[in-house]
Amino acid sequence: MTTSNSPQPHLDLKAPPPLPAGGLRVMALGGLGEIGRNMAVLEFDGQLLIIDCGVLFPEAEQPGVDLILPDFGVIEHRMDDVVAVVLTHGHEDHIGAVPYLLRLRADIPLVGSRFTLALVKAKLREHRIDPVLVEVAAGDDHLAGGFHCEFVSVNHSIPDALAVAVHTPAGTLVHTGDFKMDQLPLDGVLTDLGAFARLGVAGIDLLLSDSTNAEVPGFVTSERSIGPVLDSVFERASQRLIVSSFASHVHRIQQVLDCAVKHGRKVALVGRSMVRNMGVAQDLGLLRVAPGLMVKLDEATAMPPEQVVLVSTGSQGEPLSALGRMARGDHHQVTIEAGDTIILASSLVPGNETAVYKVINGLARLGATVVHKETARVHVSGHAPAGELRTLLNVAKPRYLMPVHGEWRHLRAHAALAEETGMGRDRILLAEDGVVVDLVDGRASIVGSVPIGNVYVDGLNVGDVGEESLQARRILGDEGFVALTVVIEPSTRTIVRPVHVSTRGFSDDPAAFTEAVALVEAELKRALAADDQVDAHRLSQVIRRTVGKWVSDTYRRRPMIIPTVLEV
Amino acid sequence: MTTSNSPQPHLDLKAPPPLPAGGLRVMALGGLGEIGRNMAVLEFDGQLLIIDCGVLFPEAEQPGVDLILPDFGVIEHRMDDVVAVVLTHGHEDHIGAVPYLLRLRADIPLVGSRFTLALVKAKLREHRIDPVLVEVAAGDDHLAGGFHCEFVSVNHSIPDALAVAVHTPAGTLVHTGDFKMDQLPLDGVLTDLGAFARLGVAGIDLLLSDSTNAEVPGFVTSERSIGPVLDSVFERASQRLIVSSFASHVHRIQQVLDCAVKHGRKVALVGRSMVRNMGVAQDLGLLRVAPGLMVKLDEATAMPPEQVVLVSTGSQGEPLSALGRMARGDHHQVTIEAGDTIILASSLVPGNETAVYKVINGLARLGATVVHKETARVHVSGHAPAGELRTLLNVAKPRYLMPVHGEWRHLRAHAALAEETGMGRDRILLAEDGVVVDLVDGRASIVGSVPIGNVYVDGLNVGDVGEESLQARRILGDEGFVALTVVIEPSTRTIVRPVHVSTRGFSDDPAAFTEAVALVEAELKRALAADDQVDAHRLSQVIRRTVGKWVSDTYRRRPMIIPTVLEV
Structure with missing residues (x-):
């Protein structure tokens, strides 16, 4: 397993001595x-x-x-x-x-x-x-x-x-x-x-x-204090109710189920982890489910909206979650209607704020009333x-x-x-x-x-993405890239065909680099004429320097510049 | 000015009719x-x-x-x-x-x-x-x-x-x-x-x-309520004090200046917009500055820490701001010492949470006590x-x-x-x-x-970066790219030199695509043999398809694939 070490500027600690016997x-x-x-x-x-x-x-x-x-x-x-x-x-x-x-x-x-x-x-x-x-x-x-x-x-x-x-x-x-x-x-x-x-x-x-x-x-407010708040929201809701919470928060979900029983609504679980974890919790006797309370999602969507409550994942604004899709209006089974009520009975994990507010705004835009921890005590x-x-x-x-x-x-x-x-x-x-x-x-x-790094999982692999790749992603993600490819005939030291430009993420203008290409070709010709043999590395530097200066002067931007010099 | 239109899926409104006379x-x-x-x-x-x-x-x-x-x-x-x-x-x-x-x-x-x-x-x-x-x-x-x-x-x-x-x-x-x-x-x-x-x-x-x-x-708590809170922090601070706030919040800064006078500290302003705006405010009589209260930053850093307060920008966690640099330990004039006190007398604008907490954590790591709106009422x-x-x-x-x-x-x-x-x-x-x-x-x-788009300013340009560029940046920023360049001799329909691979942001492993290149070359040769003339577009598709499938199967990732087919 590869490890990438992020620096630890502080504490200035050395490697530890051997552990003393008995320690x-x-x-x-x-x-x-x-x-x-x-x-x-x-x-x-x-x-x-x-x-x-x-x-x-x-x-x-x-x-x-x-x-x-x-x-x-x-x-x-x-x-x-x-x-x-x-x-x-x-x-x-x-x-x-x-x-x-x-x-x-x-x-x-x-x-x-x-x-x-x-x-x-x-x-x-x-x-x-x-x-x-x-x-x-x-x-x-x-x-x-x-x-x-x-x-x-x-x-x-x-x-x-x-x-x-x-x-x-x-x-x-x-x-x-x-x-x-x-x-x-x-x-x-x-x-x-x-x-x-x-x-x-x-x-x-x-x-x-x-x-x-x-x-x-x-001191904490008791989890039990959430029940009455949920109850009052259930009381006021005249249409569909959707409650989103962590898929492992058995006690929170229990309170939702209790409210559902009290208000005569059936419950459908939405989201893979919600279905799996609540199944486990029920099997172990940690979640009490009244007989006949649960329905499948397709049954729930066929029922009158005031008779169901959906319990869903997506409380952290995950765009691919059920709730995220509903907020964008592209969930294949659930369509938010004006007058629906959504409860985010969950914390707002730092870093997720923007995503969560995006979901709340999407739901609000569709006409739903969204109850969340900043507007009611639906989370402790x-x-x-x-x-x-x-x-x-x-x-x-x-x-x-x-x-x-x-x-x-x-x-x-x-x-x-x-x-x-x-x-x-x-x-x-x-x-x-x-x-x-x-x-x-x-x-x-x-x-x-001891040095501790961040070990990244990306797709199937562990550790092959490290700080180098992330640094490249940050540059590419902010500014895009421009790749310039030139084909050189070494014996004649001539450019075989016009410099090829490929750019993504820099500008919507397809002609953004036209002027730069002309500059690059002129600089390359000068370099080729000056040297008595082709130095691909030096030519790459010429490309990088010429384009870098031009794009900085013209746009005040710093895209990644990828020069490629091919000899044929 | 170019405009990129983001879709407005809702409200389903048509273009407005002409405004009636008198309306x-x-x-x-x-x-x-x-x-x-x-x-x-x-x-x-x-x-x-x-x-x-x-x-x-x-x-x-x-x-x-x-x-x-x-x-x-x-x-x-x-x-x-x-x-x-x-x-x-x-x-x-x-x-x-x-x-x-x-x-x-x-x-x-x-x-x-x-x-x-x-x-x-x-x-x-x-x-x-x-x-x-x-x-x-x-x-x-x-x-x-x-x-x-x-x-x-x-x-x-x-x-x-x-x-x-x-x-x-x-x-x-x-x-x-x-x-x-x-x-x-x-x-x-x-x-x-x-x-x-x-x-x-x-x-x-x-x-x-x-x-x-x-x-x-x-109802709001009065701005005036912040003064006593600041005062109590000043009272407890035995070393350097740094207060960060919005550069336009004249009343907040006024309360900091008043505390400085009371506690016998001099004030230095840090950050271009802070210096500029407070100058304007003072000129207009909106900020009252006691004679001799203000010192320049280099004077302040030469004084005993308990005799100064720095008033700084950077309350939103901006990495390039003065406070952002201090938190990373790379401000060229101000070094945070264990026992320093930093006050973030500001809101936490949604979307900035991660950046602000990063600054707070950086300062805490250096041994500073950080007072912010979640730990004391230093903002309304x-x-x-x-x-x-x-x-x-x-x-x-x-x-x-x-x-x-x-x-x-x-x-x-x-x-x-x-x-x-x-x-x-x-x-x-x-x-x-x-x-x-x-x-x-x-x-x-x-x-x-009427359609309303997002008009983006990026560097010197307005409007040339639109949704197309941003979509590319999002893909590049998440997964990086792999560019594969092949040079073909059209008359013989042969590959002149090995496929050239350039990849950034995908993996720290330089050999990540070695296996894919062999596959691409085989597929290209097959395609070249099957056709009676070179179709660069079709060859590009072959490259894209071959690499796309391979990388998905091997890594479960989706980098941007940039095929380039050059004929010489």
Whole structure:
């Protein structure tokens, strides 16, 4: 697997020294300094334990990329040392890269809760991988190699989420996974503060804790508060209702189904992942579906609009999703009518704002009423805000904190919260991907860093698209290119035929480069006359320089210039 | 000027009929269905009055574009009919396209307040245009051709903003411009509800009103509330302070200067537009600067950090701005130190979220504390939310409302507010760019629409980049290209030299297409053998088809394929 290394200008850390005997090493291959591709690697006594293995979704600066993986480079030669992958919950940013890790070694045991494993299994089936699964539940102990794992229930925006305490002779590390502290969760499963307190009394040496909402003051509003808001929207809706949410948010969908029952509407699921995940959730008893409630989409579209609710993917504005198509008026089964009501019962993941607003505007243009988190409380976050993070720190009383799961702004805000609760600054380890933290003799510290790159998935391939290709894409995407091809007869040093120009993305004017071509031909002739043999490289430079100057002077633009000199 | 027309799938409107004698026609060339490039054209008795002429900033779907202009196509043959351009205030989305309009006719009178005209004049100087300026103030009357204009003061996030009432024999149209109803404005200039009430009593036939914040409930918090928040941040800051805001937000900058005086810090302005605009504001007495307060940037960087505050552009995450460079650690004069405090005293314009968070994360990574609108109340919006929009409707009592200045979600939300206040649905005209509204015999209605395209500025040129180029840029930017060039000898129908491959943005692997080239050569030879003469077009198709299938099968990607067949 090829790795492209983005520079790490900061922290100026050297390669870490060897792990001292009896020490525990912790290193993130992803998820620190970014929201996504969460993956922590623990090392003790020559063995590796991995916690989570997720994907990161690309930004505009990574055009054309499908997914970004954690950089396995540091451990790929040590796959036989990996004793297990613990999966805290089933979100893509925690399980999405598992298929790519298992390409390196297929029989690494995957340890997780029932719902988490069901989701990862479905994903691996698509990759034709048959994994080794170890199901655990809150309260369970599991020995993975020399790592004694203990699982703690946490409350998040997906059922069956777990925190994990890892006991080793070096000390105890606790990883919260993603959590919040909804005190009225729909399924009654609370973040188990009692367990965190017990672990704290026994001694938590190092706490890795979710930083996502560290900048947000206060405490979460209960997921349960969404039900009445949905209910009031259902109450007012006189035509078709469409609710869009994350395909793994079982509790949110449950509340939609409950509203549907109450208001006498049938439900059709729209979107492949929605259908698949809700099937899994229903099978495991996590989603309660009233008999006769569900209909197929084609049945739903044939029914009077006031008798159905569609539950759809596309809450993040994905243009190819069902909702994205509806907003553009080109969904093959569902046509939005004036008076329809659409609810986006979801967060707005940073980076997706423009896409989401585009969908909302498209729906609004078609006459629909769109209810979203900025106009009604139809979403609550799945991550603990500042008040809850402080609470956890006060309950768990870790000796050291390593904020995880966040961009730098989140990690730093989390550190500030920890300082408020009385932790010394030297007890807070602000690390980013690749930074190595060792816990030795009860003392945790940053000891170095290893280079971590972005590993891009594009189509079928992993790693062949790197920073070089992305840089070219950015230039091409902004300015297009002009390719100029000249054929030279070497013996006579003459241009055999007129310079051929091919340009895309530069201008709608087909004659944009006519003037430049004449200049290029004159410069080439001069160069050919001056030299006593054909130097294709030098001629290429002549083309590049001549066109570059001309296009900059004429247009103030910088398209990519591709000179080709062919000798025949 | 070339115009590219994006399709308008909706509303299915035909071209408008001729304007009936005595009627007033209203048409937006921009600003309806988008936030930006605001421009309304009024027609009465053969004359045209333009209200605002702004630019729209491009989205990710318009890569490489610098600016988007209103589409002047509908009026460019009628420039002699234009009696004036009324500019409601000096923001770019209201004045930014004036230089491009004046290219069509330079002596169109520009009517606006003192500060607005000063900003537009500075802008036009850069375009080497010397405009005809007509200064007006709130309460003034001005006759522009047959349009009797009356100006009303409004409160906005820039000083000296105006609404305009346009009286014609067909009736009275009122355009609010951008406004909010801060009841404690820093400069004491209120939105003049009394004037709106008087106009309402006399009869407002058609109100065009700012929809930007129609989805936001309630009333604005006063700009004045920001002072104490800034003060508390200044109080806590022990090192350098940097405040970033819009370069036209004089009142915000005033509060920063006041804090600087109170806390004994000197101020340096950073960024060209900040320096220019604050100079203009100071000259006009809109910005009060204590003697000796200002220092130059190089003086500031030489002073102890706790004695200075930098006031900088870059609040929208612009990578080339001063703050953007500081966040990456490559500003040539300012180096961020751990413990510095940065305040982003600004909104987060939709579409800029990723860029702004990137700057915040960069600063956080360097150890700075970043205060922004999500962590402290260091920004209030400049636009009236729902409560104030209802208030205006109740005060002005227009017969008809045309929501303007908004995306579809805002326009529709504004319409819903109007319905709440008791306006009949038939009194609310939901239009988008190009939709034509006629006011005839006291009755306003949508009578048709004209095609409106996006006119792109890219470098020095206007209009040569259109949808065709943008579509190519999107493909190139996502997938790169592969260009294959083959030289054929026509008489022998042979390939003179191996197929030449040039690829950028597809893969970092230089040998990515080796296998494809062999396939192409085989297919070309087959085609050449089968035909009795060389058909370059057919050979190009062979290349495109062969490579397209191969790359799709091998990579599941779709780079742009550029075949070139040269005969020598």
